[in-house]
Amino acid sequence: VEAFSVALSSVLAPKDEHNRWTEDFLEAREARTPPLSARPRVLVAASMLDDLDLVAAVENSGAWVVADDVCTGSRYFWDTVGEPEPSPVRALARRYLNKLPCPRSVGSLAPRTDHLLSLARDYAVDGVIFYILRCCDAHMFQYPLLKQRLEEAGMKTLFIQGDQTVGIDTPTRNRIEAFTEMLSS
Amino acid sequence: MNDARDREIKESNRMRGKKHLKTTQEISGIVKEYYREREEKGRQPGQKIAWCGIAVPKQPLQAMDVLAYYPEQYGTVVATRGDPQRFIQVAEDFGLGREMCGYARITTGYILEGLPEDAPLGGMARPDMLITTSAVCDTRVKWWELMGELLEVPVFILEFAEMPPAGRDGAHINPEDMENIGIQIGRDDAPHTIEYTWENFAGYIAFLEEVCGRPTDQDRLDEITRASKRVSRIRREINEYRKNIPTPMGAADAFAAMFPGTYLPGTKMADEFYTRLRAEVRERMENRVGIVPEEKFRLVWSGIPFWYNMGLLNYFETRGGVVVIDTQYGCAALTSGNPLREPKRWGPNGMVASVVKAVIDYNCDGAVMSYTPTCRALYIVQQEIQNTLMEELGVPSLLLESDMVDASSFNEAQTMSRIDAFIEVVMEKAKERDWLPDPPPRYGPGE
Numbered sequence: 033v034e035a036f037s038v039a040l041s042s043v044l045a046p047k048d049e050h051n052r053w054t055e056d057f058l059e060a061r062e063a064r065t066p067p068l069s070a071r072p073r074v075l076v077a078a079s080m081l082d083d084l085d086l087v088a089a090v091e092n093s094g095a096w097v098v099a100d101d102v103c104t105g106s107r108y109f110w111d112t113v114g115e116p117e118p119s120p121v122r123a124l125a126r127r128y129l130n131k132l133p134c135p136r137s138v139g140s141l142a143p144r145t146d147h148l149l150s151l152a153r154d155y156a157v158d159g160v161i162f163y164i165l166r167c168c169d170a171h172m173f174q175y176p177l178l179k180q181r182l183e184e185a186g187m188k189t190l191f192i193q194g195d196q197t198v199g200i201d202t203p204t205r206n207r208i209e210a211f212t213e214m215l216s217s
Numbered sequence: 218m219n220d221a222r223d224r225e226i227k228e229s230n231r232m233r234g235k236k237h238l239k240t241t242q243e244i245s246g247i248v249k250e251y252y253r254e255r256e257e258k259g260r261q262p263g264q265k266i267a268w269c270g271i272a273v274p275k276q277p278l279q280a281m282d283v284l285a286y287y288p289e290q291y292g293t294v295v296a297t298r299g300d301p302q303r304f305i306q307v308a309e310d311f312g313l314g315r316e317m318c319g320y321a322r323i324t325t326g327y328i329l330e331g332l333p334e335d336a337p338l339g340g341m342a343r344p345d346m347l348i349t350t351s352a353v354c355d356t357r358v359k360w361w362e363l364m365g366e367l368l369e370v371p372v373f374i375l376e377f378a379e380m381p382p383a384g385r386d387g388a389h390i391n392p393e394d395m396e397n398i399g400i401q402i403g404r405d406d407a408p409h410t411i412e413y414t415w416e417n418f419a420g421y422i423a424f425l426e427e428v429c430g431r432p433t434d435q436d437r438l439d440e441i442t443r444a445s446k447r448v449s450r451i452r453r454e455i456n457e458y459r460k461n462i463p464t465p466m467g468a469a470d471a472f473a474a475m476f477p478g479t480y481l482p483g484t485k486m487a488d489e490f491y492t493r494l495r496a497e498v499r500e501r502m503e504n505r506v507g508i509v510p511e512e513k514f515r516l517v518w519s520g521i522p523f524w525y526n527m528g529l530l531n532y533f534e535t536r537g538g539v540v541v542i543d544t545q546y547g548c549a550a551l552t553s554g555n556p557l558r559e560p561k562r563w564g565p566n567g568m569v570a571s572v573v574k575a576v577i578d579y580n581c582d583g584a585v586m587s588y589t590p591t592c593r594a595l596y597i598v599q600q601e602i603q604n605t606l607m608e609e610l611g612v613p614s615l616l617l618e619s620d621m622v623d624a625s626s627f628n629e630a631q632t633m634s635r636i637d638a639f640i641e642v643v644m645e646k647a648k649e650r651d652w653l654p655d656p657p658p659r660y661g662p663g664e
Contacts, residue, residue, distance in 0.1 A: 138358065138362065138374060141362065166314075166316060167316055167590075167593060169317065169355070169356045169359050169593070170359055172314055172359075173313075173359035173360060173362065174359070174363075176311045176363075177366055179312055193314065
């Protein structure tokens with residue numbers, strides 16, 4: 033939840049203010065004892081996830097969200113702009129054209145699959161939760177193959193459909209709890 | 218045995234559509250022959266096969282001797298002649314949601330089942346390539362990419378420009394613009410769209426040449442293009458006759474009759490079919506033979522029909538009305554409209570204006586709209602069409618919610634009671650119809 037909040041703030045807030053808040057946050061965070069409990073480690077894959085109740089529900093159920101592939105999460109800052117030569121605008125354009133693709137882009141399935149698999153490996157992920165907005169065809173058409181490939185790599189997956197309303201309902205909370213329980217066993 | 222089974226399924230369909238004209242009765246045989254011929258040719262060594270989106274220009278495929286199948290069309294075949302749930306269920310188990318395109322679910326299920334030979338009409342032969350367009354339906358791009366992954370063949374996406382709204386002087390639709398199944402792919406008042414389309418069209422030709430391993434026969438392409446223009450002209454002439462009161466041909470026949478013109482436009486078969494159809498429609502018009510004895514009301518159909526339930530169109534006939542025209546597969550005629558009643562709103566790809574114009578051109582009193590949540594591209598516009606019809610013309614319309622091929626999404630009892638209530642409103646509206654300053658145009662023989 034904390035990492036998602038920081039990422040979301042970087043999307044929404046003026047950059048200098050956001051950087052100041054992040055520094056303060058990190059300082060305070062480092063002073064605290066790190067959580068030691070061994071919990072199932074979950075990756076969340078979604079398009080927009082601007083309401084964090086879902087992430088909170090995962091963590092309240094007894095798992096950690098350790099990584100994400102979300103437009104408003106790590107996909108926003110994952111790739112760097114690089115050298116601002118010959119001009120900053122070109123560098124920004126190059127970054128937008130070559131960044132980790134959103135599934136709407138043609139040919140995005142292969143790089144997305146590779147990225148999800150390496151995230152899962154690097155962050156020792158036990159399970160992946162797909163949160164896909166209703167009628168988001170770009171995600172929906174890629175989901176079955178991504179699920180198949182992640183499961184082949186030994187991952188458990190959970191599919192949750194949303195409609196970008198605020199909060200999550202009890203049936204969804206129950207499904208998340210059952211998923212965490214399955215990952216724990 | 219397949220024929221008997223085929224007949225049995227069609228007979229058991231409670232709401233099977235009824236066609237009124239003699240020529241359109243041929244369509245069922247033409248569709249069967251289309252699949253039989255493909256099955257036979259597809260087995261020959263070296264024969265290239267493509268699965269294409271409906272808006273892909275057909276002439277280059279014909280010129281290159283590429284055997285084309287159209288997964289959306291095959292979805293209608295499965296819906297009308299088979300059991301769509303057989304494939305839909307497989308696709309949903311795979312992970313495609315119920316809110317996704319029914320055509321895509323049927324085709325994906327069919328692929329996952331391993332292209333079974335006992336699929337309706339023998340199914341579609343394994344393709345060497347997949348081609349689609351970006352026009353109107355963005356779903357196809359992702360759907361085609363998924364098929365490319367499952368079938369491990371190259372995918373080509375032919376990009377068309379989204380049409381900008383027409384200028385403040387009012388929307389202008391050239392009938393020829395609406396020929397490509399009602400999708401505009403370029404407009405004179407927006408030359409950049411034409412340039413963009415041409416560039417992408419060149420890429421499409423290059424892709425075909427690469428997969429087929431030979432250059433295009435330009436003379437043959439020109440000949441096929443000329444032949445398909447002639448077919449389009451005959452179809453526009455037929456649409457002109459349909460403006461008459463009583464209409465000599467309604468949408469129940471036209472939805473079937475669109476097959477040769479949509480999928481085999483530059484062929485002798487299409488030419489001969491529409492020539493026969495034109496003669497029959499003209500004869501009916503001259504003898505004032507309508508679809509019902511006395512036309513009490515006339516309707517436009519907007520959107521994709523429910524293919525498993527084409528009898529819905531005939532239901533209006535039992536109440537004394539006719540669905541005269543549909544705007545989905547080309548409503549262009551030779552003449553257009555009443556200049557005093559040009560549509561004020563254009564809508565995405567001219568879809569709003571095309572329904573407004575159809576109401577006026579074809580002297581209609583209401584519109585029936587298939588409200589297909591699984592077809593986002595059309596669903597999203599229908600509400601605006603409904604509002605515009607009411608605001609600009611005071612014309613009532615009815616939204617019927619269902620998927621176009623997934624029969625399980627159709628609620629018959631609720632739909633029929635809504636239709637009955639709608640007919641009452643339309644009958645009142647029909648009493649004050651005055652769209653055209655002059656009586657509908659009449660065309661004599663030989664013109």
